Amino acid sequence: MLEVTNVRDGEVIPHRLCLLRVVGTEPEATCAAIHNQNDNNRNGALWKIHQRGFNALVPLVEGKNDLRIICGTQEASIQVVYKPLDIPRFIRLVYITCINDDKFQGPKDMECSPNSAVRKIQTGALVLQTFVAETLAAEGLDRRTFRFELDTEGNPIVHVIQLPLTIREAHKFTEERLWETAALHILSSHLADKNCKYVAFFGGTRFSNPDKVPLKNETDIMALTKGHVSLGGGGLALVSTGALYTWALDVDDVMDAMWNTSPVDTSTLMDFSGGRGTWGACYGTHLGSVLHELAHTLDLGHTPHGIMARGFEDLHVFFTTTKLTSDYLPQSPHHSSVMRQSMSSSLIKESVTFTTDFVRKIPLDNINMTVEPPKEPLASSGVYSPPILTRRYPSKTHSSNSESGSPITIEDSLSSSQTQRNTCNRTLLNAPSPNLTNSVLNNNKLQENDGSKCRAFWARSSAVLLAFHKWLNIVTDGDPPELKGSVVCSTAGIRIVELRDLHTMAFHHWEFVTRPPPPVLHLPWAQVPHWPSDTHIEVVAEDSQGNLLKGCFMPRPL
Template sequence: MPIYIICKGHNGEFQAPNGEENTIQSACRRIAVGCKLIQCLTAEKLAESGLGRKTFQLENDLNTQAAECTVFHSQLSVERARRLSPEELWEHFGRELMMSPLGSNNRKFVAFLSCTRYIPNGKKPGTYEEILSSMEGHVALGGGGLAIFGTGCLHTWPRGVEEVVPRFLNVTQVDTQYLMDDSCFRGTYGGCFSTTLGSVCHELGHTFDLGHTEGSIMGRGFDNLNLVFTVHTKNDNEKLDKEKNKRVSSPASKASAQHATVSFTKVLNVSYRAPSPIRKPINKFNRTPDSPKRKLSFTDLSIRSSQESIASDTVDESQTTSELSGDLTYWTKSCATILAFHRWFNSEAPQNKSINLTFENATKTLSSSAGVCVVELRDSSGLVVTTWQPQRCSSFQLPPGSIGHQVTTLVAEDSVGNLVKQTLST
């Protein structure tokens, strides 16, 4: 459910350059269009992964009389909101929304905070930390039932479908004396639109139980959404490196502290605190452009009847249909599989309560009569370290030695959307 949050004492107008409409109605139109673009992107990228064209539903899809974006008037004062940390904002609004008439276990929220404000300090920011140090009321966090964002770049988003392509192609330079630049150092309005829309997609992924990955939408591979929605050939994309709205592919420019995953329940609990944000010169994975990419372990995708017939395979995540076609935007195989079988993506699937997915810690074995579809091992930051796709095996035992010292959590899903999240001991 798209939400526009207006704090007590705020007029609801988001920060924008002179001449750009920034009313409450304009904000809601921009948010509605952005959510539909992400809905479309999710379906198309699942289809590219060979898992069918599935996506999440928006409130207006179910009830055409409902608003495409709901305005929520918070009791939190604007002064207080601008002093809170991102985690505190997520926790407060998560609780307030769930305690309101909108609260429901059958609804997830994607919320935008109207009072986000950029206050420059007189010098051009050189790192993302410096940009964030000038922000008030800025947040980009997702998990459980809530993904929440600041509106520092909402003015770059389209108000209607007819504006989508022009907004992506907008090479107007961001004046950092007045406005936030969240473009992954491209410095343009189009870059800000692409990166912030991708950030929303990333955080929504966390609400659907996805972890972090190296590359892909759930890593820092969400900056190039402009290439998905605009028409460029592969040769055109090579030329974009010399243009203002260039694609972002350099490890140095993409290295980032990925957004935090937080758990969202009736009793709210922040399970992972956001690391220090991106510094442009730093490569998080200590990798030069010429060094080999880290590889994750996947299983053969052919149908298997037992665990013994599963042959491990290694797949370079960069060699996906999306990357080879030039848009550089994709779900990893395990992320795509989780989404494809997720209950929020299969509302018409039979809900057989007699089918359970279980994990026996002593033998490190998963069991489900519906068949185990995907297994991930994640580290303490939520990064996927290893993954298998057993193709609906009734049982799957973790291979000996697969739980290294960095692994803390197992996440698995079966073919009817049952999920297991288990803390592991080596």
């Protein structure tokens, strides 16, 4: 019997691309069809079956969508209502070119024009919007996501701007300087808007391996890549386009692109696959890294596991498998038990959090950028040993009962960001990255998407912070929560308090999701099982209106 496991009949969805996880297909069935009977512009699409189930990404029309699912002699239907988001704050997408080169790198037979880049970014953005909504709903936090500015056809708008640099000049820049240049250029243009955060793609990334040198590890890959950048924080996430060639042009091609097991030709193309060597893994890893950096602009830091660690590498696994199992799971009590399998860590250049808040100041042509003290890793409630659970997506959503320095001017930011980068690299992963060859061997099953392992999810505290964030809700601005001694106060009610060490790795949190949030919380220090060795800790708090207390350091309680 066909069953949709992640969406309820009649459910209202705030994103245009709907993910359906369907199980219960006939044993001999190889494909299924889904037709949106309310969309006269599209025919039904075919989806291949894997392990008696399949996933489908169905574009929706505004209003009611009556979806008819057909698999052999079986048939099912589900109605989904698409209601576009009406949040005042939004995410603005930008494709950045150089004055003498506007193309991204790809195979010789591929169109790599700005128009092609825009289409790929549009499609990828819709996929990320869906991912956020799906994962928050799975945590019992409702189907919430961020908003993009849309064109008349409902596609995300991608602005194309040109830096006043040649591609050779841009390749001489450090990641931090390229980030700053892009930030200043955006803020001095018509794209400046206090209600948006930016995700920018630098089209000048270039990989070159003319001697066909064997690549043993990620260091070898990066040594042959110029213009690679992966920095996010404040108002801007800037990422490179080294693997944009693997991205789908249209939503109908997303699943095929993620399933693509074609090997990457490392003599001409950058392998951004997390050590797995396939186009599909490149797509998942690259798209996941964009979400990772975007999340930094939404005040999230790194976590011991999940998207804000190295879990972003498995984004393609999340979309191509119907049964997801993870080594790390949320504290929410609504997940079924199943045997857990371990996954070896895979390879990718360690992301750097460049937590820079840039603002306009009067006069408008005097643009300043300030760099706050380092903020990067985050965590879920306590560094706990999670139970053996599966990440199953219930047909109904549930609620969790668990509770768990001076600014620097832009002139000084390069030296500051380099210090922060070194800190990030020491703290993001406890174990060194494995050899590239070993990583590929260890992940052979992953390339087949056997459905047993996936690290693409939010650590619990990341999910709660997102669920009440201003960029995902209609809220009014207010004063942030206050910390007075060991007491956190907010008239809007406290939703989450998170403790981070001086490397901004969160090691404990308390949440108030299902009941009225307290306006005053005396922090119960005795409940914290493990303390970092740092002399000071950071207290991060968010209230019901998304007002955020951050950058507040205090001596570690004895």
